[in-house]
Each structure stands twice: as structure tokens, then as C-alpha cells.
Amino acid sequence: MSTSTTPHKAPTAWVPPASSDAAAAPRKADWGRALPFVGPVVLFIIWDLAVRLGFIKAILLPPPVDALGALLGGLAGGPLLGDFLVTVWRTVQAFLIAAVLGMPLGVLLGSNEKAYRSVEFLIDFFRSTPSSALIPLFLMVFGVSDINKVAIAAFGALLIVVFNSAYGVINARKQRVMAAKVMGATRWQVFKDVLIWESLQPSFVGLRSAVSMALVIVIVAEMFIGADSGLGNRIINSQQVMNVKDMYASILAAGALGYALNVLFLLIERKIVHWSGR
Amino acid sequence: MNAVLNAPVFADVPVPEFKPGPAGTHITIRGLTKYFAGWPLYENFDLDIPKHKIVSVFGPNGCGKSTLINMIAGLIPIDSGEILFDGKSLKDTKIGYVFQNYREAMFPWMRTIDNIAYPLKLEGKSKGEVDRRMTELVASFDVKFDLNRYPYELSGGQQQTASIMRALAPNPEVLFLDEPFSALDFEMTLFIREKLQEVFMQTGTTMVLVSHDLEEAVYLADQVLLLTKRPTRVAEILPYTDPRPRTTATLSEPSFIAAKKRSLEIFQREVRR
Numbered sequence: 070m071s072t073s074t075t076p077h078k079a080p081t082a083w084v085p086p087a088s089s090d091a092a093a094a095p096r097k098a099d100w101g102r103a104l105p106f107v108g109p110v111v112l113f114i115i116w117d118l119a120v121r122l123g124f125i126k127a128i129l130l131p132p133p134v135d136a137l138g139a140l141l142g143g144l145a146g147g148p149l150l151g152d153f154l155v156t157v158w159r160t161v162q163a164f165l166i167a168a169v170l171g172m173p174l175g176v177l178l179g180s181n182e183k184a185y186r187s188v189e190f191l192i193d194f195f196r197s198t199p200s201s202a203l204i205p206l207f208l209m210v211f212g213v214s215d216i217n218k219v220a221i222a223a224f225g226a227l228l229i230v231v232f233n234s235a236y237g238v239i240n241a242r243k244q245r246v247m248a249a250k251v252m253g254a255t256r257w258q259v260f261k262d263v264l265i266w267e268s269l270q271p272s273f274v275g276l277r278s279a280v281s282m283a284l285v286i287v288i289v290a291e292m293f294i295g296a297d298s299g300l301g302n303r304i305i306n307s308q309q310v311m312n313v314k315d316m317y318a319s320i321l322a323a324g325a326l327g328y329a330l331n332v333l334f335l336l337i338e339r340k341i342v343h344w345s346g347r
Numbered sequence: 348m349n350a351v352l353n354a355p356v357f358a359d360v361p362v363p364e365f366k367p368g369p370a371g372t373h374i375t376i377r378g379l380t381k382y383f384a385g386w387p388l389y390e391n392f393d394l395d396i397p398k399h400k401i402v403s404v405f406g407p408n409g410c411g412k413s414t415l416i417n418m419i420a421g422l423i424p425i426d427s428g429e430i431l432f433d434g435k436s437l438k439d440t441k442i443g444y445v446f447q448n449y450r451e452a453m454f455p456w457m458r459t460i461d462n463i464a465y466p467l468k469l470e471g472k473s474k475g476e477v478d479r480r481m482t483e484l485v486a487s488f489d490v491k492f493d494l495n496r497y498p499y500e501l502s503g504g505q506q507q508t509a510s511i512m513r514a515l516a517p518n519p520e521v522l523f524l525d526e527p528f529s530a531l532d533f534e535m536t537l538f539i540r541e542k543l544q545e546v547f548m549q550t551g552t553t554m555v556l557v558s559h560d561l562e563e564a565v566y567l568a569d570q571v572l573l574l575t576k577r578p579t580r581v582a583e584i585l586p587y588t589d590p591r592p593r594t595t596a597t598l599s600e601p602s603f604i605a606a607k608k609r610s611l612e613i614f615q616r617e618v619r620r
């Protein structure tokens with residue numbers, strides 16, 4: 070199990086390229102650019118050696134070349150692609166529901182502190198409750214359906230979005246609000262010209278966590294709520310028949326998906342909240 | 348027992364009659380009272396701020412220099428008292444305010460030019476009127492940097508210049524400046540100080556400046572308002588009448604040095620008290 074989580078954590082080492090473009094001397098830069106690849110390559114070498122030298126039975130852990138081959142073959146039109154796309158679609162649906170409902174709700178709650186304080190406990194409580202613990206409850210409400218998987222994922226993601234957007238508004242720089250007020254802005258003008266904008270950056274942090282959360286819950290739901298498609302379903306099915314190559318390929322695909330979504334949101338955030346961190 | 352004994356004392360305090368300030372007064376402050384955490388910061392504070400003049404506020408740490416202008420500008424609520432601008436309330440008065448921390452005063456999601464135009468848009472001015480006023484401002488400030496950039500792309504001095512332009516855009520009756528130079532380097536301070544003086548000579552806008560630099564406070568001022576330690580009262584109002592434009596040469600004039608020396612004496616007397 071621990072080996073299964075490492076492969077999709079390793080690509081996280083990819084994030085630095087954005088910050089490493091500050092590398093100074095050109096000779097050093099050549100090295101600097103290669104640095105992000107070091108982690109994954111070392112991991113694959115250790116993985117390969119562990120299998121070759123027989124530390125781990127090949128029936129539990131296939132050689133990395135086989136797993137990568139199955140991943141690429143599967144995504145290049147194989148059956149893995151279908152499951153991959155189903156998971157993407159469910160995650161996107163859950164995320165969109167969470168974002169479309171959560172952001173306005175969070176901004177509204179945040180701009181009325183009394184309203185927020187009165188629901189704060191509920192939000193914090195359910196935000197702290199592992200959403201997977203609610204799966205049986207959602208099963209009773211929605212039955213074993215596709216809607217169920219999307220609904221539970223949307224619920225988990227929604228709370229994160231609401232929380233972050235609300236706090237974004239509550240923690241808006243007081244001085245910007247004062248600046249608008251002193252120029253004669255009405256409450257509504259302060260809200261639409263300052264508060265909403267101030268909340269954008271924390272909202273994006275929320276959206277990014279929310280899409281990760283949605284993916285996690287969708288995968289779990291696909292494993293345990295009678296699904297016949299999706300990466301979660303594929304992982305558990307191939308594990309049942311000991312098709313480890315396919316299992317690792319699916320795990321890597323899920324990892325790649327999570328990573329890609331994170332990077333995508335970082336890029337969108339940088340584009341929209343262009344002033345963040347300046 | 349105590350309560351009974353004290354009761355008449357309160358009852359006997361007459362409501363002070365409203366006394367208007369001398370001719371040429373712009374802002375009249377009467378009976379201003381403000382408590383912080385149960386302690387009086389201002390108690391029955393009276394002040395007249397003259398029109399078409401620059402008043403520099405100077406005083407010991409914690410005497411509430413910024414609090415004073417924030418209360419006049421309506422950013423901090425007052426406990427009691429009256430503040431009138433030419434007899435009008437703040438609601439009917441157009442004011443401008445320049446914050447010390449320009450980074451958190453500008454809106455980074457708007458281009459600098461839109462930041463400056465923002466108060467005009469709040470007034471519902473048409474695009475033509477806004478554009479005309481922008482051209483006017485750019486000319487009078489002799490802006491050399493690109494206003495189409497975002498504020499965070501500008502230097503500190505450029506950002507503060509822009510926020511002064513924003514404050515002046517709607518032609519306010521009064522301009523409040525809360526330590527506008529504290530976050531700037533010396534070169535930028537000199538530059539903006541000159542700009543401010545130029546604008547004042549062009550428009551005659553009443554300005555209230557909080558400063559922690561005595562030289563700068565005197566240099567720009569027609570009156571230096573010296574405050575005491577809390578509970579804050581007026582220690583002295585020191586006129587400084589050297590003609591404008593004042594220049595670096597002014598800094599070595601005997602009259603300037605005398606005014607600065609006198610301010611420092613009062614300041615030190617108040618700090619030691």
C-alpha cells in the first residue's frame with residue numbers, strides 16, 4: 070500500500086519548475102532544470118531494483134516498465150482511457166456543483182459576519198467529518214447510482230469552497246475597504262468592487278483543495294458503491310483478480326489526474342488572481 | 348452614597364455653547380471625545396482647521412495623531428462631539444485620504460489608471476468627464492510612468508504618487524495624509540513632497556498631514572499642530588509662514604530653523620511632562 074501512494078506523490082516534485090526559473094548562471098541552470106526529474110527517476114530505479122533483486126514478489130509489484138507500459142497503452146485508447154474519462158467527468162461535475170453553489174454562498178456568508186458565525190460550527194463540523202464516512206448516508210438517500218458518487222463528492226468539496234470564500238471576505242484587507250468607504254463607496258459598491266476581489270485568492274485555494282477532495286471521494290465511491298466504471302472501480306477490480314500491472318497503471322493514472330488538476334488550477338489562479346503574492 | 352453625591356456634578360455640567368472658529372476656518376471640531384479600552388484618548392477636544400492651508404499634525408507616540416485624522420475623515424467612529432466642514436457634515440463633504448501603506452490602499456485587480464479614476468466612477472461621472480479629469484491630473488503631476496500598469500508593477504513612490512492622484516481626482520475639499528512618506532525612500536519622499544506642494548499651490552486644497560518627521564512636517568506646513576500626550580490636547584499651534592514654493596534652500600533659512608526648533612522644544616516639553 071505504501072508503495073502505491075509513493076508513485077503518485079513523487080510527481081509533486083514537478084512543482085518547482087516555476088520557481089526554479091530564477092536560476093542564475095546558465096551552466097547551473099542546466100543542472101537546475103534536471104533536478105525535478107531526479108526524484109521520479111530515483112524512485113523508478115529503486116522500484117526496478119526491488120523487483121529485480123526479488124525484495125518484493127513480482128506478483129505484488131510489477132517492474133516499473135511494465136506498469137508504465139500498461140499505463141501508456143491503456144491511456145492510448147485502451148480500456149483504461151474509458152475509466153479515466155469517467156472519473157474525470159464525475160470529478161468535474163462534482164467540482165462544478167461545489168464551485169457554482171459554494172463560491173457565492175461563501176462570499177455572501179462572509180460579507181455578513183453574523184450569518185457566518187451562526188453556521189460556522191456546522192461548516193467546521195462537516196468539513197472535519199471525513200466525507201467518506203457519509204457514503205452510507207448518501208447511499209440511503211441517492212441509492213447506488215451515478216448521482217450518488219457525484220453528490221457525495223460535491224458535498225465534500227462544497228464545504229471547502231464555502232469555508233475558504235467566506236474567510237476570504239472576512240479577512241479582506243481592512244484598509245482597502247476603508248479606502249473605498251472614504252471615497253464614498255456604498256456598502257454594495259464596497260462588496261462588488263473590493264470584497265469579492267479580495268476573496269478571489271483564498272477562493273482559489275479553496276477551489277484547488279476542493280477539486281482534490283472531489284477526486285478522492287469519487288475514487289473511493291467508485292471502489293465501494295457498486296460502480297461498473299471509473300478508475301476506483303478499475304483499481305479494485307484488478308486487485309481482486311491480481312492483475313497488478315493494470316492496478317498500478319490505474320493508480321498512476323489517478324495520481325497523474327490529481328496532479329494535472331492541481332497544476333491546471335494553479336495556472337488558472339495565476340492568470341485570474343494576477344496580483345496574488347505581489 | 349457616592350452616586351448620590353456625584354449626581355449633581357454631572358447634572359450641573361452645562362452643554363457647552365457651540366462657538367464657531369475664526370474666519371477662514373474649514374473644519375470645526377467641538378467636544379470631540381474618544382475612549383480606547385476605557386481610557387480617554389480625546390476628551391472635549393476642540394480644534395479649528397483653517398481653509399486653504401496645510402496643517403501638519405505632530406506629537407508624542409500614541410497621542411493619536413492618526414486617530415485624530417481618521418476620526419475627522421470618518422474612518423473611526425467618535426464617542427461624542429461634533430465635526431463640521433464649512434458647517435456641513437462629513438456626509439455632504441468630499442474628502443480625499445492618502446494612506447501610509449499604499450500597497451494595501453490601492454486595488455491590485457485594477458490598472459493604476461482605473462484605481463485613480465475609481466472615485467470618479469463612484470460619483471457616476473461619464474467616461475468623457477473621467478477622461479478629461481485624468482488628462483488634467485496626469486498633466487499636473489507630470490507623470491512619467493505607465494499608468495496602464497497594475498499598481499504592484501510600480502515602485503513604492505509611483506504607487507504613492509498614484510494614490511495621491513486618486514485622492515485628489517474628485518477635487519476633494521480636504522485631503523488627509525496619514526504619514527504618506529513613511530514607507531518611501533528619501534529620494535521618493537523629496538519628489539512627492541514637491542509634487543504635493545505644487546498641487547497645493549495650484550488648487551489650494553485644505554490638507555491635514557500626519558507626520559513623524561519634524562522637518563517634513565514644518566516644511567510643508569502653514570500651521571504645525573502640536574499635540575500633548577494622552578489624554579490628548581492641543582499643546583500649541585505654531586504658524587510657519589515662509590512663502591511657497593519652498594525649496595531645499597528653505598531648509599536652511601533662519602525662519603525655518605526657528606520654527607523647527609520651537610516645535611522641537613514644545614514636543615520635548617510634552618514628551619517629558
